[in-house]
Amino acid sequence: MAHDGFEGGPALDGTAIDRALSTWRQGDCVHGPQWFVFRVSPSSGLSDAARAAVAAGADLVEEEVPGFVVVTQTCDVVRTCAARPYVEVSPLIEVPNDFLNEVKRGRRPAFAFIPALEPHRLVADLDRAMTVEKSVVAAWNRVPGWTTDPEIRALAAALARKRVRFAFPDDFVHFVRPLQDRLTGRHGRDSPEGRALRSLREIRVGASPSWDDARTNVMFYFIRTGEPDEFTQDQWVRFLETWLGLIPADGRFGEVEGLVTTLEGLTAADYVASDPLDLDHLSA
Numbered sequence: 312m313a314h315d316g317f318e319g320g321p322a323l324d325g326t327a328i329d330r331a332l333s334t335w336r337q338g339d340c341v342h343g344p345q346w347f348v349f350r351v352s353p354s355s356g357l358s359d360a361a362r363a364a365v366a367a368g369a370d371l372v373e374e375e376v377p378g379f380v381v382v383t384q385t386c387d388v389v390r391t392c393a394a395r396p397y398v399e400v401s402p403l404i405e406v407p408n409d410f411l412n413e414v415k416r417g418r419r420p421a422f423a424f425i426p427a428l429e430p431h432r433l434v435a436d437l438d439r440a441m442t443v444e445k446s447v448v449a450a451w452n453r454v455p456g457w458t459t460d461p462e463i464r465a466l467a468a469a470l471a472r473k474r475v476r477f478a479f480p481d482d483f484v485h486f487v488r489p490l491q492d493r494l495t496g497r498h499g500r501d502s503p504e505g506r507a508l509r510s511l512r513e514i515r516v517g518a519s520p521s522w523d524d525a526r527t528n529v530m531f532y533f534i535r536t537g538e539p540d541e542f543t544q545d546q547w548v549r550f551l552e553t554w555l556g557l558i559p560a561d562g563r564f565g566e567v568e569g570l571v572t573t574l575e576g577l578t579a580a581d582y583v584a585s586d587p588l589d590l591d592h593l594s595a
Contacts, residue, residue, distance in 0.1 A: 337470075338457050339381050342428065352584075380425055395445075397445065414496035421437055424433060472589075485560055511536070512537075513534050529564055529569050531569040555568070
């Protein structure tokens, strides 16, 4: 398995490796052909590369990817290789523009937006991860993945959401499906509703008294970015009425309410008591 992604030229000692990684941060990338390695079962083979490996009698697969993003926390990346010898990376994948915008807005929790690679339509595939020695990373040409504090906060939030996002009850998943289908189907359209959806920062939902109660009320927060948009308040009210009309009270879900607002118009208590409604989040 000797490929360019793993060959680093002359061997580096620990001091040289630590020096090379001193500027690396979570979210930084290597851009260019690399090899993602994973194990498969002889009875599986879900991708072309895996099927080829299985056919050849192998259980380790090397799949070419357009690069990697470092997902290890910065504090561990820059610690000495004697104390922390490994770095975790996720592969980059190329996606269509509409999908890229959904990732950018945090609506695809299996992926993370990398600001520096937006022109290449590359995002991090968080469903896949690989551990490499720091000596491997030391041989890569570092591409800074972000340049501002808001960008790294958004990336950190995407990485956290992948691991800790809330699991909605199964009956709510079925209850909200008509709304999810509508938002997914209309989001990419060049229509007033499509543009309204693309101008939202996120959608959050909370339950009162709680998700576990025999009778619970549901509150949706459609949070705008706060930037000027083309819609009047009356238009936003009509959008909200349409969306909520898809999910009338049913079963144990009593009142279904909603609010179009900005972060400035949302209390901290309401924000922490609600959870993001992601397009590929819901599964029963």
